[in-house]
Amino acid sequence: MKRLVLILCSLLLVSAVVLGQGRRTPPLAKVQIDTTKNYPLVTIYDLQYVSPDSLKFADSVVAASGPTSVAGGVWTKQTSAHYIAHVSPRDTVEIVGQIIVPPKIISFTGIGGYNFTLRDTGAAATGPWNSIIVRSAVAADTLALYNAGLLTYQSGDIIRIRGYVDEYPSNNFVSYTQFVPIGSAFIATRSMATCADYIGTKLVPPPIDVTSGQFMKGPYSSTGKNIILSTGEQYEAVYVQFTNLTVVSIVNTTNGTFAMVDTAGNEISMMDGSKWFTNRTGAPTGSPLPYRDPASTYTTPTVGQKIGMIRGYIASNTGSETNRGYRIYPVFPGDITFGNVLPAISTHRRNPVHLSSNDSAAITVKSYKQSGGTPIKNVTIKYSLNNGSWNSVNMTGPNTADSTWLGYIPKQAANTFVKYYVTTTDTLGQVATYASAASGTAAVDTSLGFFFYTVLDRPLTIKDIQYTLFPTGISGYIGDTATVAGVVTGDTVNLNAASTAATPWFIQSGNAPWNGIWVTPVAASPDSNLYKLRVGDSVSVKGVVQEWRDGLTGQLGSVTRIGNASVATKFTSGNSVPSPVVLSAKPFSSGNGDPGAEPYEGMLVRFNKVAVQDTAPTFSDNTEYLVADSSGGTIVVRAKDGKSKYSPIPGDTLYGKKILRKGDKFSFIQGIIYFSFNQYKLIPRLDGDFGTYTPVGTAVIDQIAGLPKSYDLSQNYPNPFNPSTKIQFEIPKSGNVTLKVYNFLGQEIATLVEGNFATGKYSVQFDAARLSSGIYIYRLQTESGMMAKKMILIK
Numbered sequence: 091m092k093r094l095v096l097i098l099c100s101l102l103l104v105s106a107v108v109l110g111q112g113r114r115t116p117p118l119a120k121v122q123i124d125t126t127k128n129y130p131l132v133t134i135y136d137l138q139y140v141s142p143d144s145l146k147f148a149d150s151v152v153a154a155s156g157p158t159s160v161a162g163g164v165w166t167k168q169t170s171a172h173y174i175a176h177v178s179p180r181d182t183v184e185i186v187g188q189i190i191v192p193p194k195i196i197s198f199t200g201i202g203g204y205n206f207t208l209r210d211t212g213a214a215a216t217g218p219w220n221s222i223i224v225r226s227a228v229a230a231d232t233l234a235l236y237n238a239g240l241l242t243y244q245s246g247d248i249i250r251i252r253g254y255v256d257e258y259p260s261n262n263f264v265s266y267t268q269f270v271p272i273g274s275a276f277i278a279t280r281s282m283a284t285c286a287d288y289i290g291t292k293l294v295p296p297p298i299d300v301t302s303g304q305f306m307k308g309p310y311s312s313t314g315k316n317i318i319l320s321t322g323e324q325y326e327a328v329y330v331q332f333t334n335l336t337v338v339s340i341v342n343t344t345n346g347t348f349a350m351v352d353t354a355g356n357e358i359s360m361m362d363g364s365k366w367f368t369n370r371t372g373a374p375t376g377s378p379l380p381y382r383d384p385a386s387t388y389t390t391p392t393v394g395q396k397i398g399m400i401r402g403y404i405a406s407n408t409g410s411e412t413n414r415g416y417r418i419y420p421v422f423p424g425d426i427t428f429g430n431v432l433p434a435i436s437t438h439r440r441n442p443v444h445l446s447s448n449d450s451a452a453i454t455v456k457s458y459k460q461s462g463g464t465p466i467k468n469v470t471i472k473y474s475l476n477n478g479s480w481n482s483v484n485m486t487g488p489n490t491a492d493s494t495w496l497g498y499i500p501k502q503a504a505n506t507f508v509k510y511y512v513t514t515t516d517t518l519g520q521v522a523t524y525a526s527a528a529s530g531t532a533a534v535d536t537s538l539g540f541f542f543y544t545v546l547d548r549p550l551t552i553k554d555i556q557y558t559l560f561p562t563g564i565s566g567y568i569g570d571t572a573t574v575a576g577v578v579t580g581d582t583v584n585l586n587a588a589s590t591a592a593t594p595w596f597i598q599s600g601n602a603p604w605n606g607i608w609v610t611p612v613a614a615s616p617d618s619n620l621y622k623l624r625v626g627d628s629v630s631v632k633g634v635v636q637e638w639r640d641g642l643t644g645q646l647g648s649v650t651r652i653g654n655a656s657v658a659t660k661f662t663s664g665n666s667v668p669s670p671v672v673l674s675a676k677p678f679s680s681g682n683g684d685p686g687a688e689p690y691e692g693m694l695v696r697f698n699k700v701a702v703q704d705t706a707p708t709f710s711d712n713t714e715y716l717v718a719d720s721s722g723g724t725i726v727v728r729a730k731d732g733k734s735k736y737s738p739i740p741g742d743t744l745y746g747k748k749i750l751r752k753g754d755k756f757s758f759i760q761g762i763i764y765f766s767f768n769q770y771k772l773i774p775r776l777d778g779d780f781g782t783y784t785p786v787g788t789a790v791i792d793q794i795a796g797l798p799k800s801y802d803l804s805q806n807y808p809n810p811f812n813p814s815t816k817i818q819f820e821i822p823k824s825g826n827v828t829l830k831v832y833n834f835l836g837q838e839i840a841t842l843v844e845g846n847f848a849t850g851k852y853s854v855q856f857d858a859a860r861l862s863s864g865i866y867i868y869r870l871q872t873e874s875g876m877m878a879k880k881m882i883l884i885k
């Protein structure tokens with residue numbers, strides 16, 4: 091493997107290569123040809139191509155809502171025409187392509203790592219729409235490809251394979267088009283003898299030159315709104331080359347990934363998708379080989395370092411880094427060339443954090459010459475008062491013990507707004523900037539915000555702590571010990587104290603923006619007085635202003651909280667809780683820092699007329715579900731933190747939960763805004779945080795004339811039916827009534843009727859448009875007993 095990687099590296103360093111001639115497929119046993127089967131041969135270009143109009147539309151949605159907007163399935167606008175969202179049944183096709191990245195090089199996608207990229211042989215050169223990644227869906231297909239000799243194929247070989255198009259992840263504008271080969275279920279035909287037929291070997295074209303501005307407009311935003319599909323989508327899986335970039339942030343220290351910008355400030359992030367350019371330890375799922383090649387010499391570059399050239403294939407990533415959009419995946423040794431190294435600058439501190447008119451601000455940073463760089467010449471604070479002109483203060487240093495530099499912003503009058511940043515210059519005149527405490531690009535880009543504070547001759551309020559200029563939503567008072575007051579909106583009665591994520595305490599001071607905050611105790615010895623708090627208590631709490639990243643390593647988003655908190659004072663009980671702020675879900679579809687969402691972090695909010703869009707929207711937590719309102723915006727709802735009866739987990743019927751399904755509706759859902767895994771989320775507390783529940787399939791209940799003499803449940807009509815039918819029941823006296831539908835396994839499908847009904851005859855229209863054909867049971871439960879009947883859905 092090491093020899094192969096080195097050979098491939100040297101070959102890719104020239105403009106074209108010729109690999110071994112006369113490659114032969116492995117010896118094959120005689121196969122039985124099925125002459126009745128015929129699968130169309132489709133070009134990779136045709137599999138990948140998406141119309142410019144569709145991509146322009148996708149750009150408009152992403153710019154407004156970010157890439158995770160799923161309302162109405164609009165995310166499929168950028169998907170292959172052969173994807174199942176556009177064709178039914180799913181297309182099975184054959185493609186011919188030239189291997190560019192061979193099997194066993196792409197390391198992180200599991201199923202044994204038998205994944206590779208193909209280039210359309212219909213074009214002489216690498217170009218838009220002409221490449222695709224091939225990824226097995228199950229281990230059995232991987233084994234079949236192995237037995238067909240897949241691992242004997244190298245870069246430059248041309249093969250024919252059969253399979254279908256898939257997109258991953260779904261419900262996302264930056265989903266990645268994949269060709270899923272058919273291996274274990276392969277049937278030999280006149281066109282193909284094995285599931286990976288070798289055709290020949292040709293020259294590998296050189297990578298195509300691209301710019302980061304084709305993939306992202308400006309710097310990375312945690313909302314994902316800067317991603318450009320109209321000029322980026324065409325390069326999925328294409329082997330490309332960028333030049334003259336600068337490292338602006340380390341995306342994931344553990345994995346060794348980083349982000350770069352061009353001279354115009356457009357950002358592209360690198361992803362560790364090969365065995366050479368990664369710092370990961372261990373092995374991928376299903377593979378006996380480690381993530382990292384033992385011979386790899388790769389080390390993560392430093393912030394400010396120049397990238398002369400980086401090449402690789404274009405793909406996206408999932409999880410908390412989805413909003414980085416298109417990424418460059420370098421593959422072979424030599425795919426990155428490094429340039430000059432800028433001086434390092436980091437670890438900002440301000441003392442005091444909360445300044446009065448009697449205080450000057452002592453600012454310290456760490457700044458030093460990095461390996462391969464040149465010595466520091468000077469470090470300077472640039473500050474502005476009330477958004478006026480910039481002033482400069484030279485810092486003294488470095489402290490030989492820790493490389494820190496110290497400077498002072500002078501005392502200012504009360505209510506003065508101060509913003510500032512720090513620069514460090516080396517002896518070559520190269521300048522590195524430290525603009526803010528925000529993560530990623532924002533930390534070094536003054537167009538995205540600054541360090542700031544307001545001079546206050548009074549104690550801090552919740553609003554002071556929550557209000558921020560940082561695009562990632564970070565407080566300007568991190569590290570300060572503060573005492574803040576508010577009314578309790580979340581306690582151990584209505585939120586789960588045993589939750590592994592959001593602890594149950596939230597306080598709020600009014601319902602204007604920026605006025606709610608999460609409160610967390612000292613983990614090892616929590617203040618017992620917190621457990622005595624109840625919703626409606628007016629209190630003050632004392633603790634440290636913190637930013638908590640509930641999610642994956644490398645995510646930029648965080649939630650502001652008062653940490654290590656204790657109850658300072660309990661003033662009164664039984665106070666009115668601030669009314670939930672009625673909002674549109676649209677801003678909450680984005681990543682951290684959206685100006686329409688961030689001000690409501692920690693506050694009670696309400697979303698009206700919502701429908702369940704997805705019961706498993708996040709890989710990180712199966713208790714979460716996604717709802718959308720009439721704006722088309724969505725928000726993830728956390729079931730485990732609260733104590734309501736609603737759950738997306740089918741097995742929770744054992745705990746008396748009502749199981750949610752896609753299409754279920756609520757007249758409203760309210761709760762407290764939280765943030766985790768780079769997504770805003772809603773935490774409902776008790777059942778009262780949910781409005782009227784309308785399960786999918788429920789229609790208006792009609793009352794029929796006449797007074798019944800006994801309880802009765804009629805046979806549905808029509809039966810069999812498609813897709814709707816009427817169910818009639820009679821009750822001779824008022825009382826509690828439920829009418830539910832179950833599948834033949836006894837699992838609840840829908841609640842058609844639930845509540846207190848007066849004497850009468852009733853008819854319910856049941857719409858089963860979302861259900862599959864089969865036998866279903868409908869059951870009437872009244873105070874006198876239960877009745878049930880069967881009905882048949884035939885589609």
